[in-house]
Amino acid sequence: MSGRRGLATGVLLVAVPVLLVLMTCGGGIDWLTPGRLLAALRGELTGTELALVRLRWWKAATTAVVGASLALSGALLQGLFRNGLASPSLVGISGGANLASSAALLGLTRVTALAGAAPVLVPVAGFIGALGDGSLVATLARRNGRLSIPTLLLTGLAVNAFLAGLLAALQSLSLAQPDILRELLSLSFGKLDDRNGGHALTGLVGLVVGLLVLPFVARSLDLLQAGEEDAASLGVDVPRVQATCLAAACLAASCAVAVAHQVPFVGLMVPHLLRRLVGPGQHVLWLAAPAGAVFLLLTELVQVRVFGLGVLQPGVVLSLLGGPFFLLLLREQGRELRSW
Amino acid sequence: MRGAGALVLTTAALFLTSCERATGPPPPERARRVVPASATACDLVGALLPVENVVAVPAQAEEHSTWGRQVALDAELPRFPSYLAEPILRVAPDLVVVDAYQSEDTSRRLAEAGISLHRLPVIDDLDGAWRALTELGVALGRSDEAARLIEGQRQRREALAAAAATRRSWRVLAYSNFSGQGWTAGGGTTLDSMLTLAGLTNAGAEGGKTGHRRLTHEELLAIDPELLLIGAGPVEGAVSPTLTLLRDVALLEELSALRDERVVVLPSHYFSTASHEILGGAELLAAEVAAREPSLR
Amino acid sequence: MVSEVLRAEGVGVSVDGRTLLADVELAVAPGRLLALVGPTGAGKTTLLRCLAGLLAPGSGRVLVGDRDLATLGPKERARQVGWVPQLLPELPEIRVRDLVASGRFSHQGLLGRSTPDDRAAVDAALEQMGLEARADDPLGELSGGQLRLALVARALAQDAPLLLLDEPTAGVDSPRALRLMERLLELLPERSLVLVSHDLNLAAQHADDVLLLSDGRIRAQGAPAEVLTEARLTEAFGPGLHVDTWGDVSHLAGRPRVLPRRADPKGDGRGLAPYLHS
Numbered sequence: 001m002s003g004r005r006g007l008a009t010g011v012l013l014v015a016v017p018v019l020l021v022l023m024t025c026g027g028g029i030d031w032l033t034p035g036r037l038l039a040a041l042r043g044e045l046t047g048t049e050l051a052l053v054r055l056r057w058w059k060a061a062t063t064a065v066v067g068a069s070l071a072l073s074g075a076l077l078q079g080l081f082r083n084g085l086a087s088p089s090l091v092g093i094s095g096g097a098n099l100a101s102s103a104a105l106l107g108l109t110r111v112t113a114l115a116g117a118a119p120v121l122v123p124v125a126g127f128i129g130a131l132g133d134g135s136l137v138a139t140l141a142r143r144n145g146r147l148s149i150p151t152l153l154l155t156g157l158a159v160n161a162f163l164a165g166l167l168a169a170l171q172s173l174s175l176a177q178p179d180i181l182r183e184l185l186s187l188s189f190g191k192l193d194d195r196n197g198g199h200a201l202t203g204l205v206g207l208v209v210g211l212l213v214l215p216f217v218a219r220s221l222d223l224l225q226a227g228e229e230d231a232a233s234l235g236v237d238v239p240r241v242q243a244t245c246l247a248a249a250c251l252a253a254s255c256a257v258a259v260a261h262q263v264p265f266v267g268l269m270v271p272h273l274l275r276r277l278v279g280p281g282q283h284v285l286w287l288a289a290p291a292g293a294v295f296l297l298l299t300e301l302v303q304v305r306v307f308g309l310g311v312l313q314p315g316v317v318l319s320l321l322g323g324p325f326f327l328l329l330l331r332e333q334g335r336e337l338r339s340w
Numbered sequence: 341m342r343g344a345g346a347l348v349l350t351t352a353a354l355f356l357t358s359c360e361r362a363t364g365p366p367p368p369e370r371a372r373r374v375v376p377a378s379a380t381a382c383d384l385v386g387a388l389l390p391v392e393n394v395v396a397v398p399a400q401a402e403e404h405s406t407w408g409r410q411v412a413l414d415a416e417l418p419r420f421p422s423y424l425a426e427p428i429l430r431v432a433p434d435l436v437v438v439d440a441y442q443s444e445d446t447s448r449r450l451a452e453a454g455i456s457l458h459r460l461p462v463i464d465d466l467d468g469a470w471r472a473l474t475e476l477g478v479a480l481g482r483s484d485e486a487a488r489l490i491e492g493q494r495q496r497r498e499a500l501a502a503a504a505a506t507r508r509s510w511r512v513l514a515y516s517n518f519s520g521q522g523w524t525a526g527g528g529t530t531l532d533s534m535l536t537l538a539g540l541t542n543a544g545a546e547g548g549k550t551g552h553r554r555l556t557h558e559e560l561l562a563i564d565p566e567l568l569l570i571g572a573g574p575v576e577g578a579v580s581p582t583l584t585l586l587r588d589v590a591l592l593e594e595l596s597a598l599r600d601e602r603v604v605v606l607p608s609h610y611f612s613t614a615s616h617e618i619l620g621g622a623e624l625l626a627a628e629v630a631a632r633e634p635s636l637r
Numbered sequence: 638m639v640s641e642v643l644r645a646e647g648v649g650v651s652v653d654g655r656t657l658l659a660d661v662e663l664a665v666a667p668g669r670l671l672a673l674v675g676p677t678g679a680g681k682t683t684l685l686r687c688l689a690g691l692l693a694p695g696s697g698r699v700l701v702g703d704r705d706l707a708t709l710g711p712k713e714r715a716r717q718v719g720w721v722p723q724l725l726p727e728l729p730e731i732r733v734r735d736l737v738a739s740g741r742f743s744h745q746g747l748l749g750r751s752t753p754d755d756r757a758a759v760d761a762a763l764e765q766m767g768l769e770a771r772a773d774d775p776l777g778e779l780s781g782g783q784l785r786l787a788l789v790a791r792a793l794a795q796d797a798p799l800l801l802l803d804e805p806t807a808g809v810d811s812p813r814a815l816r817l818m819e820r821l822l823e824l825l826p827e828r829s830l831v832l833v834s835h836d837l838n839l840a841a842q843h844a845d846d847v848l849l850l851s852d853g854r855i856r857a858q859g860a861p862a863e864v865l866t867e868a869r870l871t872e873a874f875g876p877g878l879h880v881d882t883w884g885d886v887s888h889l890a891g892r893p894r895v896l897p898r899r900a901d902p903k904g905d906g907r908g909l910a911p912y913l914h915s
Contacts, residue, residue, distance in 0.1 A: 118443075229691050236742065
């Protein structure tokens with residue numbers, strides 16, 4: 001990546017998210033004019049209009065933070081695994097979060113005294129589920145104190161399949177209660193509406209930790225692309241880098257799924273899009289967060305404009321977009337794909 | 341250590357306050373701009389308020405609410421596809437009536453924006469629905485209407501029971517299958533309550549089984565009910581998808597209810613109701629059974 | 638004061654109960670080239686990996702200067718021992734200069750920022766290996782021999798007093814292999830080299846010391862003429878190798894020459910026949 005191109009990309013990746021956040025603040029069922037947004041900033045709005053701006057602002061902030069965290073997490077994992085198929089969901093983060101949140105939600109519908117605690121308990125359960133599952137997969141994939149990357153991928157697959165079974169069993173408990181099913185569905189396909197400052201802040205914690213780790217691992221991840229032994233010979237502390245990246249990726253993604261539930265494909269797709277745009281290497285890591293924010297803000301903005309507010313969940317649109325995109329990617333890179 | 345202790349205490353305190361369900365400010369004495377947030381809420385609100393006091397409805401109101409079916413809803417009336425704060429804020433309601441299971445996140449955003457909320461209890465039977473009506477009547481400032489409605493329903497229930505006493509209590513199985521797995525309603529469900537009101541025996545509750553549960557074809561054959569109760573599909577006038585499915589399975593030709601065409605198809609707003617319309621459903625069901633009485637005997 | 642750059646004491650490695658290396662004792666004096674030779678599967682690369690600190694020996698220890706390699710941090714270790722792998726996974730889009738610059742990692746801080754010193758070291762290493770002109774080319778455009786030179790340049794940029802090379806001439810044709818070895822010999826007075834090679838003549842012609850391994854044990858070590866005798870080679874490799882001298886080629890005087898020689902069909906007792914039935 002040349003310096004000029006890098007600079008231009010950097011500027012774009014700051015300016016575009018800001019613009020998209022503003023657009024998300026302005027757009028919902030109908031558009032608020034920039035004048036009204038400005039008035040809100042000056043504290044001149046009251047009542048419904050103020051409440052709307054607040055709702056949209058926290059939605060924008062949560063969307064940006066969640067998109068950024070998932071993309072960063074995906075980029076870290078793809079760098080660590082040296083495998084473009086790696087994503088937060090692959091190491092079990094989404095599955096674990098989904099299962100734990102669903103269990104919490106269903107449990108709360110039975111214990112009515114605690115039902116009001118759902119906005120706190122469900123994300124907390126999701127976070128614990130995500131981090132617990134991520135650690136479980138990582139622990140199972142350790143061999144003689146070393147993290148085995150192929151084992152990690154396969155362990156993730158196996159654990160995910162197991163969790164999916166548990167989830168299905170759990171969902172069948174609420175078979176004929178459409179309202180609960182609807183709520184459970186929101187756990188599987190993400191929820192970015194009706195978030196508040198607590199959601200955005202929780203997501204931000206994971207993102208900041210992930211970003212703080214980056215400078216310390218970016219160069220090492222570059223060197224790891226030639227293999228663990230080669231990196232070690234150059235002075236890379238391979239086990240430490242692996243543990244740090246995995247922990248940061250898990251934490252960032254866990255915070256994201258705790259506040260927005262399962263938002264698929266962002267962690268997988270954004271790093272690929274970036275490599276396409278700026279070539280491989282550690283700059284993908286640096287650009288992942290802003291690019292992820294842009295990606296999720298944009299898809300959410302477009303889907304609300306096209307389908308209307310609350311018609312489809314973010315995950316549905318992302319899956320519809322992500323599936324074909326990924327197939328296209330696989331086709332184009334067909335000659336490089338090897339399974340051996 | 342002290343820092344950690346303080347953190348735990350703060351978290352616990354935050355948690356305890358968070359257990360409180362959002363209600364928003366107290367509702368006005370007589371609410372005039374009301375949003376029922378679920379199909380059940382539509383039935384209950386619609387029973388106590390004139391339709392012009394309802395300022396927005398969920399998109400499923402017309403399919404799953406009896407009230408939504410019966411009053412011709414204005415095409416201009418705002419409909420929201422899911423329970424989100426923005427579309428509800430847009431219509432500036434003075435009270436939102438929410439189902440027990442609906443998103444607490446959304447309720448909090450509404451309460452924070454100064455909207456009053458009334459939360460319905462979980463309704464499993466007619467008595468539960470009446471309690472919900474009474475509470476809602478207070479919240480809406482329309483206790484008299486609620487009392488009158490309940491009194492009317494009480495008389496209808498007695499009439500239903502009297503008519504049922506003259507008939508045999510048929511073994512009826514509620515069954516639903518939309519090409520996935522089939523399920524039935526055991527004891528403690530609104531469908532069970534509807535069957536009981538109609539003076540029928542819920543075959544799905546035999547052996548003390550409760551709640552909604554999966555039912556295989558094998559179990560269906562083993563139960564072999566005298567009458568099948570199924571829901572109509574979402575498309576008006578079309579054949580019920582459950583019925584189509586049942587008829588497509590060759591094995592189920594042995595089912596006596598199918599063979600002798602003893603199948604009652606209930607409109608989906610009755611089949612899935614969780615409001616006082618359980619009674620309406622029971623009356624419809626009792627009438628259907630009475631009409632088939634000769635063939636049943 | 639220690640006189641060795643590197644020393645192995647009783648190094649042994651076993652995996653799943655199979656002994657790969659046992660009781661290896663060796664020392665590398667400053668400014669010398671040690672060649673590890675032996676048949677396939679003798680444990681040459683395993684030993685080299687132990688010496689590089691990439692594999693922790695099950696028993697014994699490896700000393701760099703007077704410090705145990707196992708006690709060094711990854712970066713400290715990399716500043717002491719440079720490693721030239723046989724092959725790299727395909728990274729065709731990386732530029733030569735960037736590959737060489739990655740050798741500076743152990744000299745950089747936590748954030749991996751490169752300093753003018755780093756850039757100077759990279760330029761010097763590229764020049765030493767004659768790669769200045771190819772500095773901005775991607776690795777995918779280099780020949781096998783040039784790729785080796787680039788890997789050596791990376792180890793040079795690493796600025797370690799000791800370089801370990803795994804089969805540096807494998808897959809490179811003979812004239813180029815010769816030129817590669819000449820470049821390596823130029824490094825010698827300042828640096829010490831240990832290389833693994835399956836090419837006995839390469840060891841015979843260029844090494845100061847030769848260590849013969851078979852079945853994970855040292856069979857002989859010392860000057861090429863002492864180690865590479867027909868008897869020892871037959872013991873390690875089996876029959877078929879003939880050793881003679883370069884005759885009147887003066888600069889190679891005293892260095893053995895190893896030739897594979899087919900058995901005499903008439904069976905004069907020096908061919909394969911006596912061993913085939915043993």
